[in-house]
Every structure is written in C-alpha cells, then in structure tokens.
Amino acid sequence: MAKGRRRLRISLIGAGSVGTALAVALHRKGHSSGSVVSGRLSSARRCARLVKCRNFSARLSALPSHQDLILIATPEDAVKTTVQELWRLNIPFDRTYVAHTSGVFSDIILRPLKTRGARIFSLHPIQTFPRNLPVEHHVRSLRGISYGFVGERSSLSLAQSLVSDLGGNILRVPKEAKILYHLACVFASNYSVALLGAVEELISTFSGPPGLNKFKRLIYSSIENTLLVGSMKALTGPIARGSAETARLHLLELQKKHKNLIPLYRTLGLQALRLATKQHRLSSKRIRQIKKALKAR
Ligand SMILES: NC(=O)c1ccc[n+]([C@@H]2O[C@H](COP(=O)([O-])OP(=O)(O)OC[C@H]3O[C@@H](n4cnc5c(N)ncnc54)[C@H](OP(=O)(O)O)[C@@H]3O)[C@@H](O)[C@H]2O)c1
Known part of the structure; x- marks a missing residue:
C-alpha cells in the first residue's frame, strides 16, 4: 500500500474466482478483512483462511456492522437479491462503500443501498478467471490490468486507490455504455x-x-x-x-x-x-x- 494511504476493512460477498483473487491481493497490500460470506460455508472458509479472517459464513447476517467496503462478487443473478438482503441489515451505510464486480451491470443495481447512505460503484476487472485454475494464478493475473469503473465522483478516489494497490488502472465507463463495454469484454475473451x-x-x-x-x-x-x-x-x-x-x-x-x-x-x-x-x-x-x-x- 502506498505511504499515507488508509487501510480499509473489506467484507467480501461471493468467495469465487474473482472475489477470492481480489480479497487475497488486497489483503497482501495491507487491507484487512471484515468478513467473508459465500453461498457455501466451505468456499467462505477457504477464502477466509487465505485472508486471515475469523468471521466467515454462508449468511449475510454475519457481516460486521462496521466495514469500509462491502465487495459483492457473486454471479450476476445473485446481485439483486444480495442488495435487497443487505438493505434489510442494520449496517451504518452512510460510512460504507458498496461495490460489485459484474461486467454487465452498472452501479444502478446498487441504488437501493444509496438510499441508505452508501457510496456505490461497480468495478469490473478486465481479465478472465477460469474456475479450474489456482488462486495464485488469478492473483498474478491481476497485475497491470484495467478495471471498468462506473460510479460517482465520491466513489472514484476510493476505487482509484484500491486499483492502484492492485497494480492496475481505471477505465471510466459511462453508465449507459456498460452493456456495450461488457460486449467488448465477451468478444475479447x-x-x-x-x-x-x-x-x-x-x-x-x-x-x-x-x-x-x-x-x-x-x-x-x-x-x-x-x-x-x-x-x-x-x-x-x-x-x-x-x-x-x-x-x-x-x-x-x-x-x-x-x-x-x-x-x-x-x-x-x-x-x-x-x-x-x-x-x-x-x-x-x-x-x-x-x-x-x-x-x-
Ligand atoms: N470469471 C471471470 O472471468 C470474471 C471476470 C470479471 C468479472 N467477473 C464477475 O465477477 C463476479 C463473480 O464471478 P466469478 O467468476 O468469480 O464467479 P464464481 O467463481 O462462480 O463465484 C461466485 C461466488 O459467489 C458465491 N455466491 C453465489 N450466490 C451467492 C449468494 N446469494 N450469496 C453469497 N455468495 C454467493 C458462490 O458461492 P459458493 O461457491 O460458495 O457456493 C461463488 O463462490 C460475476 O459478477 C462476474 O461477472 C467474472
């Protein structure tokens, strides 16, 4: 982590290929893990071990009340319900950033949490993470990549500092171009x-x-x-x-x-x-x- 930068407490939802790679890379840069939540307890446990986090679960209610960032890396079809469930939790969202890693959705899908005060953005690694390759391969593959960002100015500087810790750079994508952007990713990969x-x-x-x-x-x-x-x-x-x-x-x-x-x-x-x-x-x-x-x- 660059000198003078804030260490963040990050909770991950969705400990699959992308979520685990990002959590491990950010942990190695000095950020701490608030919680790891995943569909299966075994995936949450595996990722939690890698990021030295004692709080892991298959339930969103296990999220601690305080974390700086909640990172949603579930499959696309689970993002909406995750947002709905988060909305019901007693979390001080006015002090929390919430981001997702989906390529096709913009930050709009996170809007319900904005009504609770959260600062929201989408941050999509422009990289491919096949399931059957090891975590270390995925962590290495983050070096030097770009991340498609959609969000407001208030989230940009946090996203920029995370991405710079990951050794990457930001590509700002206009909200209305997010699906076209994802089409480009699908053709490319x-x-x-x-x-x-x-x-x-x-x-x-x-x-x-x-x-x-x-x-x-x-x-x-x-x-x-x-x-x-x-x-x-x-x-x-x-x-x-x-x-x-x-x-x-x-x-x-x-x-x-x-x-x-x-x-x-x-x-x-x-x-x-x-x-x-x-x-x-x-x-x-x-x-x-x-x-x-x-x-x-
Ligand atoms: N794969 C890529 O190349 C790639 C590249 C860039 C961005 N992305 C984006 O990143 C996101 C994750 O992709 P991925 O490839 O990492 O998927 P993945 O390997 O299938 O991982 C998704 C994880 O989310 C967990 N999950 C599913 N439903 C959940 C729920 N309701 N609550 C909590 N956790 C849940 C799964 O749980 P369990 O395994 O624990 O059951 C799984 O570990 C997607 O939005 C995708 O578009 C993917």
Whole structure:
C-alpha cells in the first residue's frame, strides 16, 4: 500500500474466482478483512483462511456492522437479491462503500443501498478467471490490468486507490455504455476462446492433442499485430487478398466433416471482408465475388 494511504476493512460477498483473487491481493497490500460470506460455508472458509479472517459464513447476517467496503462478487443473478438482503441489515451505510464486480451491470443495481447512505460503484476487472485454475494464478493475473469503473465522483478516489494497490488502472465507463463495454469484454475473451475451440476442433482431425501449441506463434502474432497496428492493418489471409476461390474451397471442405463451423466461417469471413473493404484493398468486383462465395449454399 502506498505511504499515507488508509487501510480499509473489506467484507467480501461471493468467495469465487474473482472475489477470492481480489480479497487475497488486497489483503497482501495491507487491507484487512471484515468478513467473508459465500453461498457455501466451505468456499467462505477457504477464502477466509487465505485472508486471515475469523468471521466467515454462508449468511449475510454475519457481516460486521462496521466495514469500509462491502465487495459483492457473486454471479450476476445473485446481485439483486444480495442488495435487497443487505438493505434489510442494520449496517451504518452512510460510512460504507458498496461495490460489485459484474461486467454487465452498472452501479444502478446498487441504488437501493444509496438510499441508505452508501457510496456505490461497480468495478469490473478486465481479465478472465477460469474456475479450474489456482488462486495464485488469478492473483498474478491481476497485475497491470484495467478495471471498468462506473460510479460517482465520491466513489472514484476510493476505487482509484484500491486499483492502484492492485497494480492496475481505471477505465471510466459511462453508465449507459456498460452493456456495450461488457460486449467488448465477451468478444475479447469468451468468444476468442470459443474461436480457439474451433481451431482445436479442426487440428484434432489431423494431429494429436498438443496440436494447438504448434499454432501458438500464429495466435500470439495475430493478437500482437492487432494491438500494434489495429485490426484493419493486421488482417492477412485469403479474404484480405481477395481470393473468392479459397473461400469456396474452405466451405466445401467444412461441408464434409465440420458443418457446425460453416455459420461461424461465413460470419467471420464477412467481418474480415468489412475490414479489408475499409482498407480499400479490394476492387468492387473482388468484394462481390467473395460475398457471393461466403453466402453460397
Ligand atoms: N470469471 C471471470 O472471468 C470474471 C471476470 C470479471 C468479472 N467477473 C464477475 O465477477 C463476479 C463473480 O464471478 P466469478 O467468476 O468469480 O464467479 P464464481 O467463481 O462462480 O463465484 C461466485 C461466488 O459467489 C458465491 N455466491 C453465489 N450466490 C451467492 C449468494 N446469494 N450469496 C453469497 N455468495 C454467493 C458462490 O458461492 P459458493 O461457491 O460458495 O457456493 C461463488 O463462490 C460475476 O459478477 C462476474 O461477472 C467474472
């Protein structure tokens, strides 16, 4: 923790991948834990042990009356009921910040607690935390990331100091753009993984399990180049070169053994064509030919 900064007493609700990683990282920066509450007592206990907290429970009523921050890291569908239950508790909210880590909700979902005096915000780590990876992996993965913040000015400085303790930085997201922001996260992470799943599927038909590793440099370079010069300039391949014939051959091959991948191939082909068109790389005739090949049944 930076010199002169206040140590916070933080209570966590939802001791899953995200909640545990944040609680552990903040504990290591000198913040203390007021309580850990989770769906199952075993998850609460496991996280509490890591943050040296004696107060853990499967019930929200176990929250102490005084804490500086209540961090809600439950799945999305439990946030609303958690807020309703919190609202009924005898907590001096006028001295408490309440935040959640959901990517899709803004701070609006926490508004009932604002009526009790709480300062509210949403703070979403722009990172992925698969369940089956160890806590240490998740804690390390927090280094240097950005956090999508939605909230009022009165919460911003607290969020900024937490994020700076976590070694990250804040991305301020306008309330009304929160769902678009989350769409960007889903495309960047979940759908990229889904796309790599398609790559795995294709490789598995001609190579053994470590096959995807042979494509590692190709995958990394594509991402690095895109981050370096943007998607339009980073695009290579048959669509960027205007080869309708290659697209036709690809679709014929998919028709034989991987029919499930045809809609994905067509959709991504059209997206690639949009990028190539914006770059003015292709003649109108070539664009028409590729569109025709991609849409052919
Ligand atoms: N996973 C990611 O990559 C990621 C990235 C950024 C943000 N987020 C956001 O972070 C939040 C948590 O995600 P996660 O991946 O950490 O989920 P997760 O691993 O499923 O953890 C959620 C935790 O919440 C607990 N829980 C469920 N209902 C509860 C309730 N009513 N009261 C108290 N605890 C409850 C669960 O309890 P038990 O296990 O104890 O039963 C679980 O430990 C979500 O809003 C998600 O959108 C996730």
